[in-house]
Amino acid sequence: MARYIFITGGVVSSLGKGLLAASLGALLQARGFSVRIRKFDPYLNVDPGTMSPYQHGEVYVTDDGAETDLDLGHYERFTGVSARQSDNITSGRIYRDIIARERRGDYLGATVQVVPHVTNAIKEFAQADIDGLDFVICEIGGTVGDIESLPFVEAIRQLKNDLGRGQAAFVHTTLVPYIAAAGELKTKPTQHSVRELTSYGIQPDVLLCRADRPIPESERNKIALFCNVPTSAVIQALDARSIYDVPLAYHYEGLDAEVLKVFGIEDAPDPDLTRWKDIMDRVDHPEGEVTIGVVGKYVGLPDAYKSLREALVHGGLANRVKVNIRWIDAELFEKADVDLAAELEPLHGILVPGGFGERGSEGKIASVRFAREREVPFFGICLGMQMACIEGARNTAGIADASTTEFGDTSEPVVGLITEWMSEEGLQKRTAETDMGGTMRLGAYTAQLKGNSHAASIYGATEISERHRHRYEVNVHYREALEKGGLTFSGMSPDGELPEIVERPEHPWFIGVQFHPELKSRPFNPHPLFSGFIGAALKQSRLV
Template identity: 80%
Template sequence: MARFIFITGGVVSSLGKGLMAASLAALLQARGYKVRLRKLDPYLNVDPGTMSPYQHGEVYVTDDGAETDLDLGHYERFTGVPARQSDNVTTGRIYQNIIAAERRGDYLGATVQVIPHVTNAIKSFISSDISPECDFVICEVGGTVGDIESLPFMEAIRQFRNEIGRGNSVSIHTTLVPYLAAAGELKTKPTQHSVRELTSLGIQPEIIVCRTEHPLPDTERAKIALFCNVRKEAVIPALDAKSIYAVPAQYSEAGLDAEVLRAFDLLDSAQTPDMRRWEDVLDRLFNPEGEVTIGVVGKYVGLPDAYKSLTEALVHGGMANRVKVNIRWLDAELFEHPEADIPAQLEPLHAILVPGGFGERGSEGKIASVTFARERGVPFFGICLGMQMACIEAARAAGVEGASSTEFGETAEPVVGLITEWMSKEGLQKREATGDLGGTMRLGAYPAALSGNSHVSAIYGGTEISERHRHRYEVNAHYRDRLEQNGLVFSGMSPDGQLPEIVERPDHPWFIGVQFHPELKSKPFDPHPLFASFIEAAVKQSRLV
């Protein structure tokens, strides 16, 4: 039977609960246990798919097509355990399911209430889809204790812990211990109040994780333990780390995993943690043998969390090549002004990446950066919309005037469009029969077949791949001949040969565009091959600049 660990936050939001959950999972893995992580989000959106990146950061996509919270990206990157649809739920989805059940008559005329119907639905989510071999299920609750939105989740956790027995669950509460510079003191009172709030909801935490910018003295740990009814050793300091990948080792040194196992009465029988994987990650990260600068020409560059997985995948590519990766965020809209000096912005870069996105804003600036990379021989990586911009740029270079995407409005030359706009009736019927219609959002993992003599097949080491998608628009394969005549080769296609998945320029040092999001599958201990190769090309370019 799996044991359950519930992680809550108090005092303020953005304390790093997701990183703490991922780090704890990595530490339990290092001791030989199998783990699963899931996120309970109290907001009313059904999922983050329609939320602005400025509101909630990136949307992380799983193999089975779930649009989820970005914390699930941390979970995968730190553990290598693929997240699933069943690992992220929101208040919106809970209520959507309950209302649908009520409309069907599933409740047989009963009055539908928060207790028991909503709390039962939350408990059902917590315990669903867990394999028998799983040792620990770590559930992170979004938001802050005391929020109205989170009350049903707290009540569900209280009930769940009673039902499975207290020895089978542990509560970890993460709080802020602020430092008042004027007084020169760390203040524990906010933590005391937060734990009191949690306890008033029927949940007594066994472990308290204290986020602080200054070392937490034993006297302050003892005070928190006294007033919050925990052991002093169960008050875990969490200082700022040099990198998110240093967090597992930091928590291990602070004793987090040991306290969790002690709370489950498993510490005496537990293995010593094997941290060699993380030691290698930190060695590659903190002892680089050079550095490169990558320009990311995007739309949401004002908020790096909008490209969280992309940022981390570039760092992983740097680890694979033992170099430090400096990212220069460039607003694509600025390249659209007549007075913009694009060469001055892009010449110092060792490689250029155009990421995914939606909408027309900044599209011409992205196309201009593609042109620069193509003409100057600078390594270029186009992801999702970035690949589409590379195809439009190639079409224009081939003399296809007005080449554009129907996403941006009507065009006589739809190099990019909804699949229903250009595929034949027979082709549509065939894809509809398989449940694959590109006219709606294409989400999750899809296979692709690579050309045997292509650059990408050499990078992947094979001709069959599976990658995660999140897009509505596709490159129009009807333009394939004209684009290939201009040097842009379609080196990866869907298995039925209908949808372009990868394009590349064989006459260029490194020029690849992909319709999918490879960053979603990259990990610090297993960098994605495309990012490892891209950074390798940037290293070679750095020697030429």
């Protein structure tokens, strides 16, 4: 029977519950246990698919096509376990499903209430699709005391009782702030946060206390005394030099041992942390460095490109180099007084990421042209690939009015709205009037690669599977004209209708992909496209 670990947060948000869940999962794996990590999100959106990246950060996509919270990216990167649609639930999904049931008459005339109907639905989600795992780690979004999260807190309180003694543990994250005027760390926020949690019937078993400096033993004793936990269960969580150092740091502080103690497991094998130590050795001892320019439209919030940033870091780990990322607002290059060459010449590689909408598109196209003409390694992802095709159409294929229907009517729709495609479920159809939420081409799809292509040599294969999230596709009817202009279609959908990869064989490294390879990159298994891109950037750094 699976054991459950529930992670809650108090005092303030952004204390690192997602990294805690991911790191704890990695440590349990290192001891030989099987794990799955889930996220409970209190917001009323059905999923984050229609949220602005500035509101919520990136939207993470699973193989089975779920648009989920970015924390699931942490879970996958740290554990290597592919997330599923069943690993992220929102209040919106819960209420939508309950209301649909009520309208069908499934509740047989009963008054539908938060308790038991909403809490039962949350518990059903928590216990579904767990496949006989050793541990299920559930992160509760938001902060204890938020009105939105109350049904989830009540549900996990009930679930601990349902599971029985020794089958569930509560880990609570709090803040121990340093007050400069007093010259000391303060424990009262943690005490009040735990008091709030216990008022809902939950006594935490382990406290993870975030602080910017070591917490003295006297203060840990004080927290333990007032929060009704052993001193050994007060784990300090200091700022780390890299997120990949967090599993090691938490292990050395005793987190995994303390959690296992809650379950009465004190004879578990020591964790094998070899791969985490190797990762940190590569972080701490790089043999060079490169600078990559990311020309995008959401650069004001790095979390909007979270997986992309980490995949670039992974590419650096594969090449044992430090990757410096310059976040460049694409709109900058649409200003007449900006010297594009001066901004881009110092870079060793240019990456144009995914996105939606017209804003900054001409700046992206200008960046593609610079990379093509100056032979700077270029990587285009999703919209970035589409901008590469439009740039190629305008400047090498003689199609001056090339554009995309995403930005409005055009006489030369090199990129257009996809209305039909094949999936494992069969033929999918969409129209311009279809709801925006969850109606894109989402999840893992197969692509066939040309055997003599650069892409095939990078992957070491001619068939791949990658995750997608987009509504528009490069129009295959322009393939002949684009290829005459030097842009080769080296990857296609199995039916030959949807372009998946384009490249310029005469260029040192120029690849555009319709999918999102960053979603499948791991620190201990970097994605080959990012490893290749950073390798090309390293060669470029030796030329300039």
